[in-house]
Amino acid sequence: MDTMQTQTQAATAVQAAAQQHNEPSWLINKRLAALDQMADLPMPLVQRFNYRDWELMPGNLQWADSKRDLAQVADGPVQIVQVGQTTVRVNLPEKLQEQGVVLTDFFTAVKDYPDLVQEAFMTKAMKSNENRLASYHTAYLNAGVFLYVPNNVVISEPIDIQLIQDNTLDQPLNSHVLVVAGRNTEVSVSQHLTTVGENANLANCLMEVIADENSHVTVATLDELGRKTMAYVERRAYAADNASVNWAVGFMNEGNTIGNFDTELNGVGSRADAKVIAITDHDQRMGVNTKITNRGKHTNGNILQRGVILEDSELVYNGIGDIIHGAAGSEAEQENRLLMMSSNAHGNANPILLIDENDVMAGHAASVGQVDEQQLYYLMSRGIRRETAERLVIRGFLGAVLSAIPAKAVRSQLVDIIERKLENGR
Amino acid sequence: MATLEIKDLHVEVTDEENQTAKEILKGVNLTMKTGEIHAIMGPNGTGKSTLSQTIMGQPSYHVTQGDILLNGESIVDMPVDERARKGLFLGMQYPAEIQGVTNAEFLRAAVNARRAKDDQISVMDFLKMLDKNLAILDMSEAMTERYLNEGFSGGEKKRNEILQLLMIQPSFALLDEIDSGLDIDALKVVSKGVNAMRGDNFGSMIITHYQRLLNYIVPDVVHIMMGGRIVKTGDASLAKRLEKEGYAGLRDDLDIDVALVDEN
Numbered sequence: 213m214d215t216m217q218t219q220t221q222a223a224t225a226v227q228a229a230a231q232q233h234n235e236p237s238w239l240i241n242k243r244l245a246a247l248d249q250m251a252d253l254p255m256p257l258v259q260r261f262n263y264r265d266w267e268l269m270p271g272n273l274q275w276a277d278s279k280r281d282l283a284q285v286a287d288g289p290v291q292i293v294q295v296g297q298t299t300v301r302v303n304l305p306e307k308l309q310e311q312g313v314v315l316t317d318f319f320t321a322v323k324d325y326p327d328l329v330q331e332a333f334m335t336k337a338m339k340s341n342e343n344r345l346a347s348y349h350t351a352y353l354n355a356g357v358f359l360y361v362p363n364n365v366v367i368s369e370p371i372d373i374q375l376i377q378d379n380t381l382d383q384p385l386n387s388h389v390l391v392v393a394g395r396n397t398e399v400s401v402s403q404h405l406t407t408v409g410e411n412a413n414l415a416n417c418l419m420e421v422i423a424d425e426n427s428h429v430t431v432a433t434l435d436e437l438g439r440k441t442m443a444y445v446e447r448r449a450y451a452a453d454n455a456s457v458n459w460a461v462g463f464m465n466e467g468n469t470i471g472n473f474d475t476e477l478n479g480v481g482s483r484a485d486a487k488v489i490a491i492t493d494h495d496q497r498m499g500v501n502t503k504i505t506n507r508g509k510h511t512n513g514n515i516l517q518r519g520v521i522l523e524d525s526e527l528v529y530n531g532i533g534d535i536i537h538g539a540a541g542s543e544a545e546q547e548n549r550l551l552m553m554s555s556n557a558h559g560n561a562n563p564i565l566l567i568d569e570n571d572v573m574a575g576h577a578a579s580v581g582q583v584d585e586q587q588l589y590y591l592m593s594r595g596i597r598r599e600t601a602e603r604l605v606i607r608g609f610l611g612a613v614l615s616a617i618p619a620k621a622v623r624s625q626l627v628d629i630i631e632r633k634l635e636n637g638r
Numbered sequence: 639m640a641t642l643e644i645k646d647l648h649v650e651v652t653d654e655e656n657q658t659a660k661e662i663l664k665g666v667n668l669t670m671k672t673g674e675i676h677a678i679m680g681p682n683g684t685g686k687s688t689l690s691q692t693i694m695g696q697p698s699y700h701v702t703q704g705d706i707l708l709n710g711e712s713i714v715d716m717p718v719d720e721r722a723r724k725g726l727f728l729g730m731q732y733p734a735e736i737q738g739v740t741n742a743e744f745l746r747a748a749v750n751a752r753r754a755k756d757d758q759i760s761v762m763d764f765l766k767m768l769d770k771n772l773a774i775l776d777m778s779e780a781m782t783e784r785y786l787n788e789g790f791s792g793g794e795k796k797r798n799e800i801l802q803l804l805m806i807q808p809s810f811a812l813l814d815e816i817d818s819g820l821d822i823d824a825l826k827v828v829s830k831g832v833n834a835m836r837g838d839n840f841g842s843m844i845i846t847h848y849q850r851l852l853n854y855i856v857p858d859v860v861h862i863m864m865g866g867r868i869v870k871t872g873d874a875s876l877a878k879r880l881e882k883e884g885y886a887g888l889r890d891d892l893d894i895d896v897a898l899v900d901e902n
Contacts, residue, residue: 585697590734591744593694594802595722595751604739604747608785611738 246350261499296378318356356388379409407438453479477511492525503532515546664866680863725809829854865896
């Protein structure tokens with residue numbers, strides 16, 4: 213069978229599945245266009261990290277219900293819970309509904325709010341033709357969430373998005389979380405990614421954040437996809453004038469994972485802060501790009517990444533600060549630090565500054581090291597056992613990022629996950 | 639009553655640069671019991687810090703001969719944390735700074751390290767004990783919420799060492815130049831802390847260059863170290879004599895053949 217024919221068959225299959233799903237023609241066309249260009253696009257570049265042989269694009273678009281009782285998640289005041297493609301519950305207080313806030317599953321939003329979705333989905337924060345995985349994502353999208361905050365609405369309660377990959381089934385999770393924050397809004401989102409079931413599947417999870425003028429969006433994530441999940445996690449934001457986007461990513465996936473976190477500071481005076489914590493163990497491999505692009509004047513980007521590498525695992529942190537010509541008066545700072553806990557661990561902390569403007573401030577710091585023996589000796593000289601001493605030093609190492617995570621619940625859950633990983637990973 | 643015996647102790651350190659071993663301690667003998675305060679004095683580079691670090695178990699120091707006995711049991715093969723749980727404490731000249739771990743959290747971990755798993759100190763008891771000891775050392779409660787030694791001034795670090803001493807309540811405290819870099823007020827406070835520990839269940843080995851500290855913590859025994867050995871032992875008056883005559887004078891009196899590092 214030649215490529216042309218395979219391509220046509222794939223298109224026919226995607227079209228049939230999307231039609232069966234009663235999707236509007238704009239979305240079907242978007243899927244097909246993405247599918248068409250896939251082969252010509254490059255894979256996302258993760259410097260110093262080779263994932264050429266990873267199977268990241270299983271080509272099947274199918275609809276399947278998951279058992280609702282697979283979602284063992286405590287009820288939250290403002291919350292959406294999905295297991296696989298199935299939305300288990302949506303809690304949106306009446307007051308927020310009256311203000312026009314939308315929190316629903318992606319495909320419901322496509323039906324009920326077509327204009328809002330069509331305007332924002334893969335148009336601003338990222339586009340389908342950026343790389344092959346983004347276009348794969350668009351073509352084979354099978355789950356997702358839509359959050360819309362109308363102009364001038366301030367939401368004090370964090371919005372809890374719980375996505376559970378259903379590995380009791382044999383299908384990839386291609387999930388898209390679309391967050392649209394209107395002018396002068398304030399919203400904080402927490403996203404929790406987990407896995408149930410023992411099958412090996414792909415997770416291709418994207419999040420787009422559109423932060424309109426003078427909006428303030430905070431996203432805290434706990435990524436805990438299972439060991440048998442190969443994951444591509446991409447999170448993108450677009451910031452308009454005077455908008456701010458703050459990321460705190462707890463990258464705790466257990467399987468091989470690529471992370472791509474990218475914020476475009478388009479508007480004048482917009483700001484972004486990206487904090488990433490990762491722990492790798494076993495023979496896991498993880499590559500992370502965290503990028504902030506300063507496009508608007510007087511924009512401010514700050515990247516802070518810390519990672520702990522246990523056992524035989526590998527973790528690569530690329531911090532990318534890209535200052536575009538014309539972004540005068542901008543600042544780009546980054547710090548990438550890795551701690552290796554075993555002699556078989558591999559780590560790379562790689563600061564990349566791309567600066568095409570003179571009137572800017574930019575700085576970076578990077579380090580890859582082992583636990584400081586002097587610190588351990590000091591703690592142990594007080595009777596503290598080596599394991600406990602190591603845990604304290606590691607916790608301290610991650611502390612700079614941990615303490616900056618605004619959502620207290622997320623922070624304490626993250627501390628628990630870290631303790632558990634350190635307990636097991638030795 | 640607990641005892642700490644140092645017998646014919648020879649210690650080497652390995653020079654990292656040229657990988658050669660250098661003998662620092664050349665046969666140290668010393669016995670101390672709880673209830674006693676011993677001062678170790680001596681010129682620079684004579685092995686005082688090496689002695690305290692070796693007793694505590696710093697891995698860079700290698701015992702090539704002799705033994706260290708705590709209550710009759712040899713500890714030279716024990717890791718540092720085990721020695722600490724058996725009752726040793728080292729107040730360090732240069733305490734490590736540890737980001738992200740609060741002083742209070744660390745102190746609690748240290749106190750609990752000596753207690754059985756089912757007998758961990760309660761938060762209330764811990765705070766009561768902490769408040770009492772902070773008051774002795776004239777330290778503010780805010781110090782306990784700061785990260786361990788991070789950004790502490792020299793004086794604050796020394797106070798913090800003594801705070802740990804008071805919290806951990808070891809049998810023997812080795813205090814390595816606990817007076818260096820302290821002004822007179824801080825020196826008094828630190829001395830007050832050590833004196834608060836004095837009693838039948840506590841012994842201390844105080845390493846110092848200066849007699850001044852010994853005005854505040856009066857020792858029962860004074861040892862003078864030179865060239866990796868203890869060359870003279872006496873009572874508190876020995877320190878006073880040293881203050882007058884200097885190490886060179888003592889060396890010549892004793893007719894010892896060692897070069898003093900700072901001698902012109």
